């Protein structure tokens with residue numbers, strides 16, 4: 022990684038030279054901080070070049086993000102090709118990584134209409150409420166057996182979102198077997214890998230020689246065996262009772278499509294299910310984790326949220342989803358968490374489909390675009406007290422994360438924006454309301470709150486969030 026410059030077209034070539042940023046792998050990890058520092062120096066549009074080959078446009082302002090995701094939405098609706106993703110997701114047959122075109126249009130529509138519509142998300146209300154109640158019961162049990170023992174909230178949030186997505190997608194939980202959870206973790210980690218060969222083509226051999234591709238192929242095979250067995254179980258009708266899950270829905274659509282002469286490939290079904298696991302678990306858990314961490318660091322905000330929730334909750338009983346609409350401060354707390362801690366700070370990369378100009382700069386076809394939503398969410402020209410956790414900013418504001426306000430884009434925007442907003446928010450709001458409604462929280466004695474981030478595709482806390490929890 023050599024050089025980065027913001028060179029207006031036709032200006033004399035005097036790009037500032039930058040220090041080499043560690044090894045290449047790091048760029049795929051905590052890169053939002055490195056890119057943030059660079060953007061402070063070089064401005065909201067920067068062009069990175071890897072070995073003078075693949076250009077990467079880094080976008081760090083709301084105005085530039087609007088240009089990419091709205092004004093020139095069509096030009097920038099492609100995703101860059103990734104060898105690792107291709108190995109993991111059946112040649113990128115999923116929604117998130119498939120190239121823009123007719124196939125993506127069909128699979129996205131399948132996802133939006135059949136899996137993630139508001140109606141479908143509502144149909145899983147009982148799953149969310151049951152799993153949230155289980156989490157609350159686990160905390161209560163821990164308190165009964167050892168009141169002063171700190172509870173590992175991070176683990177609980179991971180299990181909650183994993184179990185909800187497992188039940189919604191495939192009808193049952195796979196948590197107990199452990200192996201699937203671990204495998205899914207490896208799978209998601211590899212999705213976030215920076216693959217040098219994708220950027221510097223003559224280095225294509227590096228990851229073959231160092232064994233990375235071999236390891237990725239092994240995980241891909243194991244994940245496929247697992248998902249295949251889930252689909253077969255559904256086909257044999259062995260699943261008992263319960264709600265219609267994503268696999269049921271997709272197999273039903275497949276039967277209808279076979280009848281109408283346009284079958285869906287089996288690998289597309291498996292890729293789509295894997296997308297739901299990969300996109301839906303860590304991201305959703307990350308929001309609850311950061312929200313609770315911020316609340317522990319801001320006791321007055323926690324108190325205010327508890328007052329709102331407890332006033333609406335009926336006599337310490339489980340808070341059900343119908344109550345959430347009456348909790349504007351809860352929603353403001355979640356928005357503020359997403360502003361400061363977007364789970365995917367660099368979103369998912371886009372790629373330009375033809376030569377174009379962005380804010381006066383020439384951008385070549387096949388330029389990769391990385392949008393730093395983390396920097397945009399903290400832009401002092403757009404946000405008062407930008408680094409402060411201050412949910413009140415959203416109380417009388419119409420600013421929302423649905424892709425219309427470019428200063429706040431944790432879910433991206435436009436035709437490639439996240440279709441899972443409703444899904445994620447219904448899990449997060451219910452979990453947070455129940456947590457703060459049922460318990461008081463404090464940090465373990467002598468512990469300081471560690472707000473540092475761990476590297477990864479989804480940014481989680483570096484250390485587990487521990488708290489001493491007392492029932493209300």
Ligand code: HEM
Pocket residue numbers: 116117118129132137296297300301302304305308363364365368369370431432433434435436437438439440441442444445
């Ligand atoms: C807080 C939780 C979540 C966050 C912050 C998040 C964020 C994102 C972002 C930034 C993108 C890329 C958007 C763009 O390129 O403009 C995306 C895409 C996507 N998300 Fe989410 N997501 C979350 C939860 C979910 C959930 C729960 C699901 C499904 C169950 C989901 C499914 C997807 C899919 C399928 C795409 C790819 C869309 C496409 O390329 O057409 N996400 N998400």
